Each structure stands twice: as C-alpha cells, then as structure tokens.
Amino acid sequence: MSVNKNIKLLVFDAYGTLFDTSSVISLCNELFPGYGGELSRIWRSKQLEYTWLRSLMERYVTFWKVTEDALLFACKTLNLSCELSARNRLMEAYLRLAPYPDVKIALSALSGYRLAILSNGSPFMLEAMLKNAGLEGVFAYVISADEVSVYKPSPLVYELVVLKTGLGVNSIGFVSSNSFDVNGAKSFGLWTCWVNRSKNIWDELDLLPDVTVESLTELVDILPK
Numbered sequence: 001m002s003v004n005k006n007i008k009l010l011v012f013d014a015y016g017t018l019f020d021t022s023s024v025i026s027l028c029n030e031l032f033p034g035y036g037g038e039l040s041r042i043w044r045s046k047q048l049e050y051t052w053l054r055s056l057m058e059r060y061v062t063f064w065k066v067t068e069d070a071l072l073f074a075c076k077t078l079n080l081s082c083e084l085s086a087r088n089r090l091m092e093a094y095l096r097l098a099p100y101p102d103v104k105i106a107l108s109a110l111s112g113y114r115l116a117i118l119s120n121g122s123p124f125m126l127e128a129m130l131k132n133a134g135l136e137g138v139f140a141y142v143i144s145a146d147e148v149s150v151y152k153p154s155p156l157v158y159e160l161v162v163l164k165t166g167l168g169v170n171s172i173g174f175v176s177s178n179s180f181d182v183n184g185a186k187s188f189g190l191w192t193c194w195v196n197r198s199k200n201i202w203d204e205l206d207l208l209p210d211v212t213v214e215s216l217t218e219l220v221d222i223l224p225k
Contacts, residue, residue: 002210004191005224006170009140010110011161013176014119015097016044017195019129023098024090031086035078042074048180051120051151060149063122067094095128099135100197106216107138112225116141118161118174120151141165153184161190175219182209193219 015021021044022037029036047070054060061069071090075082082090107115116139119126123144130136141164148156161172174185177195179202186192186207194202194209195216202208213219 002191003222003224004170004173004210007113007173007191007223008171009114009116009161009165009167010173010175010223011116011118011141011190012139013174013178013181014117014121014126014129015178017175017177018099018103018117018135019097019133020100021097024093027090027093031089032078032080035080039074039078039080042077043071046070046073048178055151055154058150060151062146063120063144063151064091064125067091095125096132097129099133100216102216103133104135106220107135109217109220110223113173113223114140114165116143116161116165118143118145118157120145120157122146152178152181153187155184155188158185158188158190173223175216179203183207186210195219 012018022040025036025040028039032039047067050066050070054066068091071087072082117126121144123146126142126144130142143160143164145151145157147160150156162169169189172190173193174190175193175195176182176185177197179194179200182192182194183203183205186209192209193211193213196212196214211222213222
C-alpha cells in the first residue's frame with residue numbers, strides 16, 4: 001500500500017463506484033419478471049464493451065446513446081420485447097441510480113479534499129444523478145469524457161482533470177471500482193485506489209493500484225486527514 005500525502009484533489013468515477021448500476025434490477029424485474037438480474041448484467045457489460053469498441057473505431061456517440069444501444073442488445077439477447085414505453089422507463093432509471101450506502105458518509109469525511117467526478121457519462125446524465133441523489137454541490141468539478149469524444153481508458157480522458165484543474169498528476173488521486181479505469185488512470189500517472197467491492201481478481205496488465213480497498217469508508221481510514 002502506497003499513500004500519496006501530496007494529494008489535493010480526489011477524483012471519483014461515477015458508474016459502479018459512486019452509483020450502483022445494479023439498482024435498475026427492481027425495475028427490470030417489474031417490466032420483465034424473472035429477468036431483472038440477467039438483463040441488468042448484460043446491459044452493463046455491453047455498455048462498457050460499446051465504449052471500448054467505439055473508442056477504438058473512432059466512432060463516438062454519447063454515453064446516453066451507448067446506454068440505449070446496450071439496453072436494446074440485452075433485451076434482444078434475452079428475447080424480450082422492449083417497447084418504447086419500457087425502454088424509456090429503463091433509460092430514465094439510469095438518471096436515478098442509487099448511490100452505494102457508503103458514499104455520502106465517505107464524501108462527507110473527505111470534505112477536507114477538493115472532490116471531483118470523472119466519468120464516461122453524458123453531462124446531463126451526471127447532473128441528473130447527482131441531483132436525484134442529493135449530491136449537488138459536493139464536487140468542485142464534474143468532468144465528462146464527452147468533452148474529448150472518446151471513452152476511458154483513453155489517456156485523453158484522464159488528461160481532462162489536469163487541464164480543468166491546473167494541478168499536476170502528483171496532486172491528484174483517482175478512485176474507481178472498475179479495474180480498467182484504475183489501469184487507465186495509473187498508466188496516465190495518477191495515484192490510484194481500486195474500490196474492489198466484489199472481491200475480483202486484479203488484471204494482468206503490468207500495472208497495480210496504489211491502494212486497494214473494499215469500500216469508500218475504508219479509503220477514508222487510509223488517507224491523511
């Protein structure tokens with residue numbers, strides 16, 4: 001474990017780190033009884049895959065469009081008829097994803113740092129999620145990959161933090177539950193924390209997170225006050 005005592009700004013990923021993408025399962029089950037968990041899983045998996053493919057192919061579309069395309073794929077995979085009304089309800093649920101239980105407590109405890117979000121999410125999606133979760137005004141910066149028309153883990157996305165804040169990489173800490181995201185931030189040169197909520201195996205990519213925790217409250221205990 002290596003803690004950087006020079007950190008002035010803590011940057012958080014949104015989806016899967018602050019906000020629980022599986023919180024759509026209840027609505028998925030309401031609309032498609034018995035398919036909630038599997039529909040949510042395929043939807044999220046394909047959403048990520050599409051961001052990587054579109055970045056590699058240089059065929060950018062907004063994260064809202066990526067999310068809708070992934071939903072349609074997931075429904076087709078499970079032979080579910082996703083009528084427009086159901087599709088709209090599920091898409092709107094992505095604007096109201098629930099924060100993980102440890103989020104508000106941890107962010108409050110970390111208020112001595114400047115806080116930011118760096119996300120693939122479209123700006124209006126992030127704004128709506130923060131408002132619906134009661135987290136408006138908590139973050140000094142809410143930065144979207146939409147500004148560079150490419151998705152994580154492109155270094156262009158992580159560079160946005162440096163460009164927006166004027167801080168050097170040694171003053172920035174990056175926190176994510178997504179291993180590909182932590183790898184991208186680490187490769188760019190940021191201090192990284194992997195929030196391994198699901199106790200997954202780390203990737204074989206010749207990079208390691210500086211700190212691994214199982215919750216954001218554990219991160220609070222590690223960082224200098």
